[in-house]
Amino acid sequence: MAEPSTDTSIIRDISLLYELALSAGASLDLRQNCEVFLRMLMARRNLSFAGVWLRNDCLPGREAEGDEEPRATLVYGAPTFRVGTTSLPLAHPQFRLLADGRQGASVAAASDPEGFAALVAERGVEGGVYLLLSLGRLGLLKLYTAFRREPYGERTLHQLRPVIAKFATSLEGCLAYARLRREVQERELAERALRESEEKFRRLIETASDAIFIVDAESRQIVDVNREAEALTGWTRNELTSLDILDLYHAEEQQQLRARFDGFVRGLPRSLRGLCELVHKQGHRVPVELSASTVEVAGRRYALAIMHDVSERLRAEEQRQRLQAQLQQLQRMESLGTLAGGIAHDFNNILGGILGHASLLLRRLPPGDPLRAHAEAIQSTAEHGAQLTQRLLTFARRGAVEAEPVDLNAVVEDTLAIVRRTFPGSIEIEARLAPALPRIEADPAQLRQVVMNLCLNARDAMPHGGRLTVETASVDLAEGGLAGLAPGSYVRLVVADTGIGMDRDTIDRIFEPFFTTKVKEKGTGLGLSIVYGIVNSHGGLVEVESAPGAGARFLVYLPAARATGAPHPEPAAGRAAPAAGGAAAAASPLARAPQARAEQGPRQRILVVDDDAQIRSLLASALDAEGYQVLAAADGLEAVELLERTRAAVDLVVLDMVMPRLDGIATFGRVRALAPHARVVLSSGFSDEVEITRLLDQGADAFVAKPYRMGTLLETVRALLASAAEADGGRPADAAATG
Amino acid sequence: MYLPSADPDSVVAAIRRRAPRSDDIVLLLLGQQGHPDLDELVSALNALGVAFLGGVFPLVFAGEQLASEGAVLQVLPALGRAIPFWDLHRRGAQVADIEPQLARASERCATALLLVDGQADNLGRFLSALADRLGNAVHYFGAGAGYYEGLVQAPAGSGQPAPARAPGFVRRPCLFCPEGVFQDAALLALLPGAIRLGVRHGWRRRAAGPIVATRTERNRIAELNWRNALEVYREIVEPLAGRSFSASTLYEVGQAFPFGLYKEDVEDLVRVPIAATEHGELVCGGEVLEHSVLDVRSTDADALIAAARQAARAALAEPARPAPGPAATAPLRCVLVADCISRYRLLRERFTEELDAVRQLLGKHAPGAQLAGALTLGEIASTGEGFLEYFNQTIVVGALHG
Incomplete structure (x- = not known):
């Protein structure tokens, strides 16, 4: 180129x-x-x-x-x-x-x-x-x-x-x-991440199950809330964000809360936790659990308050505590019942011995003998003791219940009739009885005792007068409503007074036997125990609401009868249901003993089965004195062996129900097999009413509650043997008949 | 060899006579007149089962023949089939698609033989991408195919009707290979034989300038000297040409007054304005970078023929840089020539002198070696060391060995 x-x-x-x-x-x-x-x-x-x-x-x-x-x-x-x-x-x-x-x-x-x-x-x-x-x-x-x-x-x-x-x-x-x-991209990425993070936290906050409040620490103004906060307070988000956080509290609490809030946002303490109450837009209070902390965003401090409605939890907790207290009360009363029952049983045996001997003494002392007055005093004192043990047994639910459909309103009205006549005029008496109240399966006499005892308790709580209110109502209890009660329909009796009221400790012990706040002369401390025992034996429950100076309310729940208004079947003729009662009551409806004196008394053979040696000896002596041939056994097993070994003809067996080795129930079956024609008198101061009734249904002839007067027992024996003779036309006793 | 008829039967018969080997590829240069339906030709060749690539050109030549019809056929040793690249206007730089084929062949490849659609838009980027991939391990020889109407006009008084439209380039599918017929495309054949290149144009006379291409887009110049490109060009060239011209007759004048672009140590680059758009943009036969400083070149027949001789000498006689490839010292197989159609139009009856210059050197240095070539719409040549340019107004002589 x-x-x-x-x-x-x-x-x-x-x-x-x-x-x-x-x-x-x-x-x-x-x-x-x-x-x-x-x-x-x-x-x-x-x-x-x-x-x-x-x-x-x-x-x-x-x-x-x-x-x-x-x-x-x-x-x-x-x-x-x-x-x-x-x-x-x-x-x-x-x-x-x-x-x-x-x-x-x-x-x-x-x-x-x-x-x-x-x-x-x-x-x-x-x-x-x-x-x-x-x-x-x-x-x-x-x-x-x-x-x-x-x-x-x-x-x-x-x-x-x-x-x-x-x-x-x-x-x-x-x-x-x-x-x-690069910086822009990083910033965009950061901003996007921030937006996503904000969106994520916004969603988390919005969908949180707790109410969340974001509050400006300086002004205390609510800055933002979530949906749950709206639901908790009843205010909308727009309304809330114009409020001071303290506006959500009751006016009385705002002063104190203001100081706490101010201290909190200054960092003392660093976080807040506890229970408090908000005021709902509609005015009612809402208990909430509060957890709050402070956070600084862009140089500005905010308080983040998370609140959780604990109404349900508190209600459940209260219910749980109430049920637990009721359960503890039940357990304690059960223990006391067991203790009282055991003591009463032993006392019955002791008193039975005293009464028996007193009876024998009176039989042998000629009229006019100066010693008769002492013997009668012994007998009277022992009977008084027997009444006391009977009350204890009632408390221990070991008395007999003669249940029948009962109109509680009628029982209340009967009782109030007496109350109105006998209570001081300073006590105003009011009855609020629910119409068409379902009947209850109950022993009317015991029910009357319940109403009366509660009224008496109310009276004693109002020494200077007041108002006694007796209410009845029909209530349906849900599952878990009251400890010890199954869900279902109940009749509620409320006896309320405007008296001196009770503190918690007193309430806790009010049903214990012999516990009383009254002066010694005014009560034995068994009235409310008896109420408790009767109500329990009827499958019910009694509660107390009281505070010192605020009177008291006794609430009795009794199961409603399933078929209300149905005619109550009468007890079968000649067969009496067992009933609790003292020695005086033992002879009447309990035993179907005829009143006629036995003609064949002498030489008829009677087997006495009782583990109490004193009663066994006393009874044997009394029967022997009446001319009967008496065999004695210390328990059921010994009685069975005696019958088997001797093949002795026995016309009547007096059978204690509570014995070691072989108890009365089992012994009854064996006796029935070995001596089918023998009359059987059941005797117990401490036996299950249901079992007594069952044995009567199975052929037992009479039941005599311990302690009994010897005369009462002898009359029962005599009458049974007489009726047997009439029925058999002189048929020999079992052993004789069978050879 | 030249085939007077390019009909499929004749081409198939000629190929059979040459009995190509399985690793040969058939290069077919078709004259634009009377060539057969390209799809039929592809079907026939596919039926024959040979590898091939071909293009349509205004004129083709082989031996002593120079014709606008018929076909030039050359069988060349190859490294596999021809690789087509299509949609160059969209995917000009996308050679990664054929990366596996290139990887297999490039180690033994000495020569990249390219046929491109001479009027495709993105040739500059395609060539850059290809050179990037193949590097300086190969030499490049290529020709721009296409149609030019009115190249051979009926003699006056022959009684034949005048052409219906002005002479000029026509965009039609002009490339073919076993995969089909293509426009806006390029075909690449990788050859194991070495090629020695001679590249000259002879456009050294600066007629006007400098002119600044102030706004360009690939091969289109929108502004010259911050004004409408066509207006500026007309203002400069019409006085030089002694005639006026319109957009439709631009090429008639433009072929004689192309743009020159300075290139250090080698012959300057020439860009011919081959058409003008309705907005006055000049469409050139190759890329013009924005802000390029151009001048307007002119030349004469002697200079062009001398350039052809120099190109032939460089390819056939000079001890040039050793060409790459194992067959660098192998005997000369043939001489391929890509000669710009503009040179033919400018040289007219003296064009034979240009070809004779090549033939003379061929006869002197490689008697018996075949000459095969075409009049092209653009030329490609590179030893791989410099920029792989798309030339205009240039004659490229490639002496293929092996």
Whole structure:
């Protein structure tokens, strides 16, 4: 090619610089900027390779990498087939060549093969010339041509310097732009993450099962709430966010809460926990469990209050505590009942002995004997003791219940008739009886005792007068309504007074036998125990509500009869249901003993079975004195062995129900088998009413409750034997009949 | 070899006579006149079971023949089938699609033979991407195919009707290979044989300039000197040409006054304005970078013919840089020539002198070697070291060995 003229050469140089100058900074994208500029440079200079090496500490995102050895990265290389390594230490010769501030350097393979070889970092380079141009603090531009043998001269370097400087400046712009974009992207990512986080927490808050309040710590104004907070307070979100948090509390509590809140937001304490009461928009109080903490957002402090409606929980807790107290009361009363029953049983036996001996004494003392008065006093005192033990047995639910459908209202009215006549006029008496009250299965006499005892208790609680209210009602109890009561229909009797009331300790012991707050002369301490025992024996429950100075309410729950209004079946003729009662009552409805005296008394054989040696001996003596032939056994097993061994004909058996080894129930069955025609008198001061009734149904002839007067027993024996003789027409006793 | 008829039967018969090996590929250069339906030709060749690639050109030549019809057929050793790239306007730089094929062949490849649609938009980017991938391990030879109407006009007084439209380039499918017929595409055949290249154009006379291409988009110049490109070009060239021209007759003048772009150490690049859009944009036969400083070139027949001679000498006689590939020292198989159609139009009756220059050197340095080529809409040549350019107004002579 011919050399161009000087003018042409200058024009070419100017044109090339013009092209390059306009190509630099064509784009803010680093790669695009390099592409446009270097394509032009490569095309015009007929270059084989161009590479832009930038120091890592200038690259966005890599400034802080802190390489042990400072390095540079090839950020653009074209054509790509020549790209070899893309990362070099700044100690590499290509950087060292410009390290002393040189703006450019050119090395030709032909003239400086070693220097050239040291620069090679590209592929497919064999011969040619490198041209290195400084990009200032950023790095360098590395150019290579395979078409030259001589290095580029100073003129070319000087010619390119301003354009390359402009290119370097454009690269600074690209890097700044990339840094900015990176920051924007990071900010966008952070903002998106924040939005997502906010959305997540918003959802969490909105769907939380607790009410959440965000409160400005300075003004106490509610800033935000969730749906549950709206539900808890009855206020809408808009209404709530215009309120002071203290507005949600009762006016009486606001003063104290204000101080607590102020202390809390100052960090004392760091968090709040506890129970408090909100005032619902509709005015009622809502107990809540509060958990609060403070949080600082963008330099502003907020209180985060989480509230949980604990109405249900408190109700359940109260119910649980009430049921637990009732259960404990039941258990204690059960223990007391067992204790009282045991004592009463033993006392019955003792009193039976005393009464028996007193009876025998009176039989043998002639009329007018001065000792008779003592014997009668013994007998009277023992009977009084027997009444006391009978009450204890009632409390212990070991008395007999003669149940029949009873109209509680009628019982109340009967009792109140007496009460109105006998109570002081200072006591106002009111009856609120529910109409159409279901009947209850109960012993009416015992029920009357319940009503009367409660009224008497009320009277005694109102020494200066007051109001006695007796109410009846029909109630349905749900599951878990009252401890010890199954769900179902009940009749409730309430006896309330406006008297002195009771404290908790008194209430807890009010049904215990012999517990009384009255002066000694005014009570035995058994009235309410009897109420308790009777109600329990009827499958019911009695509760007390009282406070000192606030009167008392006794609530009696009794199961409603299933068929209300049905005619009550009369007891079968000749068969009396067992009933509790003292010795005086034992002879009448309990035994079907005829009143006629036995004609065949003497020589008829009677087996006495009782584990109490004194009673056994006393009874044997009395029967013997009446002319009967008496056999005695210390318990059921001995009685059975006696019957089997002797094959003795027995006309009547007096059988105690509570005995060791073989008890009365089992003995009865064996006696019936061995002596089917013998009359059987059951005797017990401490036996299950149900079992007594069952044995009577199975053929037992009479029941005499211990302690009994000997005369009562002898009359029963005599009457049974007489009736047997009438029925048999002189049929011999079992053993005689069978030979 | 030249086939007077390019009908499928004739082509198939000719290929059979050449008995290509399984690793050969058939190069077919069809004259644009009277060529058969390309789909039928592809079907016939596929039925024959040979690898092939081909294009349609305004004129083709082989040996002493120069014709607008018929076909030039050359059987070449190859590394597999031709690889098509289509939709270049959308996917010009997408050579990654054929990465596995390139990877298999590139290690033994010495020459990349390219046929491109000479009027495709994205040729510059495609060539850059291809060079990026294949690198300087191969030499490139290529030709731009396409149609040019009115190239051969009926002699005056022959009684034949005048052409219905002005002479010019026509965009039609002009490439074919076993995969079908393509437009806006490129076909690549990887050859194991080395090629020595000679590239010259002879456009050294600066007629006007400098002019700045102030706004460009690939091969379109929208503004020259910050004004409408067509207006500026007309203002400069009409006085030089001594005639006025319109957008439709642009190429008639433009082929004689192309743009020149400076390129250091080698012959400057030439860009021919081949058409103008309705907005006054100049469509060139290759990419023009924005802000390029151009000048307007002119030349004469002697300079063009001299350039052709220099190109032939470079390919056939000079001790050029050793070409890559194991067959670099193998005997010459053939000489491929891509000669720009503009040169034919400018040289007119002296065009034979250009070809004769090549033939003379061929006869001197490689007697018996075949000459095969075409008049092209653009030319490709590179030793791989520099930019892989798409030339205009250029003659590329490739001496293929092996």
